[in-house]
Amino acid sequence: MQPELEVLTISDRVSETLYSAKAGERFAGVDVILSCGDLPPDYVEFVQDALRAPLFFVRGNHAQKMTRGGPGERPAALGGIDLHRRAAEHQGWLLAGFEGCVRYRPGPHQYSQAEMWLLVFELLPRLWLNRLTYGRYLDILVTHAPPWGVNDGADRAHQGFKALRWLVQTFKPRYHFHGHMHILGSSQSVATRFAQTWVVNTYGYRRSRINPAGELGGGRP
Numbered sequence: 001m002q003p004e005l006e007v008l009t010i011s012d013r014v015s016e017t018l019y020s021a022k023a024g025e026r027f028a029g030v031d032v033i034l035s036c037g038d039l040p041p042d043y044v045e046f047v048q049d050a051l052r053a054p055l056f057f058v059r060g061n062h063a064q065k066m067t068r069g070g071p072g073e074r075p076a077a078l079g080g081i082d083l084h085r086r087a088a089e090h091q092g093w094l095l096a097g098f099e100g101c102v103r104y105r106p107g108p109h110q111y112s113q114a115e116m117w118l119l120v121f122e123l124l125p126r127l128w129l130n131r132l133t134y135g136r137y138l139d140i141l142v143t144h145a146p147p148w149g150v151n152d153g154a155d156r157a158h159q160g161f162k163a164l165r166w167l168v169q170t171f172k173p174r175y176h177f178h179g180h181m182h183i184l185g186s187s188q189s190v191a192t193r194f195a196q197t198w199v200v201n202t203y204g205y206r207r208s209r210i211n212p213a214g215e216l217g218g219g220r221p
């Protein structure tokens, strides 16, 4: 049985609360950091150093211009595990992830709906292997973009991926953490129950308590 975890998700906006000398104190108790993209690697590294917690990440569509690397490079936060197109296991929890958003202009880390379907299909053998090994396909999906029709937007840049919606419906991860959707007001919901999954939008940061029963606790402090 997987332990209950306190998860810190970060994305899209550098938080002064986290980028501070007191972060380690204030965020004591965080078991794992999930970065959902569009953050400078220096900041992500700082958060990991301050909290001394394992880090898993995916890149957002703005990853490139926020890094020191030149075109074609894929700089990343050191010491973290890139979940893009990968499955990983952490303390009995099964993770997988996909970077980027729906292609809306030339640039890296953007995918057409068809391209994302292919990436998702490529991951299926890993999910089936999980099922054989652990009895479950997937617990935590980490992406930059939301699934189609859940927490997504009407404009092309903020449409969700249809393949992610299918993945969530079919393999029933308990949690799907994503970024990319900027929250403009406090009335906007960040956590949506969809099928058997909590789909959680991170903008800035969010602390979530997760457990094997699939309950979602915590929130932005």
Ligand SMILES: [Zn+2]
Binding pocket: 038, 060, 061, 062, 101, 144, 179, 180
């Ligand atoms: Zn984005």
